[in-house]
Amino acid sequence: QVDLVESGGGLVQAGGSLRLSCAASGRSFSSYVMGWFRQTPGKDREFVAGINWSDHSTTYADSVKGRFTISRDNVKKMVYLQMNNLKPEDTAVYYCAADTLNNVVVPISGEFDYWGQGTQVTVSS
Numbered sequence: 001q002v003d004l005v006e007s008g009g010g011l012v013q014a015g016g017s018l019r020l021s022c023a024a025s026g027r028s029f030s031s032y033v034m035g036w037f038r039q040t041p042g043k044d045r046e047f048v049a050g051i052n053w054s055d056h057s058t059t060y061a062d063s064v065k066g067r068f069t070i071s072r073d074n075v076k077k078m079v080y081l082q083m084n085n086l087k088p089e090d091t092a093v094y095y096c097a098a099d100t101l102n103n104v105v106v107p108i109s110g111e112f113d114y115w116g117q118g119t120q121v122t123v124s125s
Contacts, residue, residue, distance in 0.1 A: 002026040002114040004096045009119030012086055016123070020081040022096030022116060030074040033099040036081045037109055038092035038121075045095065049081060050105030059105040064090075086123045093118040 008020040020036070035050035049070035050059045058070050069082040079096060097112035099105075 002029075002032070002098045002100065004098060004114060004116035006094065006096045006116045006119040009094060009121045011122045011124065014086060014088055014123055014125050016086050017082070017084045018086065018121060020083065020094055020096075020119060020121070022079040022081075024077045024079065024096075024098065026077075026098070028100070029077045029098075031100075033102050033105055033112075034070075034072055034079045035097045035099065035105065035107070035112055036070060036079075037095045037097055037112075038090075039095065039118075040092045045109045046092075047107035047109065048094070050099075050107060051079070052104050054103065057105075059107055061107070083121070086121075088123045088125045090121060091123050092121060094121050 003025040005023045036048040037045045039045045067085045072079045095118045096116040098114040099112045
């Protein structure tokens with residue numbers, strides 16, 4: 001069982017920054033692939049970023065490359081998403097997710113088996 005709790009969402013103006021945090025439970029956190037997804041009403045959940053457990057290599061959606069950075073702290077069991085130069089189209093509910101089976105980031109929501117409750121990010125123009 002893995003519990004994930006996101007925090008750090010909010011309202012920000014375009015061009016601003018936010019840092020999302022995800023607190024995780026679970027004995028084997030250091031061996032989980034972790035990811036961030038986002039979802040807007042009426043649309044499927046979209047992959048944003050992922051980080052593997054071994055060498056902390058990262059994968060990003062093209063829409064956020066160069067603006068977002070995912071990182072993890074295995075001692076604290078935390079995952080972070082630093083979001084810079086935010087745009088109105090980044091507005092969404094952001095979800096932290098854990099993939100306990102794969103060894104590399106597979107950017108498909110169905111590969112992730114644990115999810116947080118989500119945190120709202122709103123970017124005003």
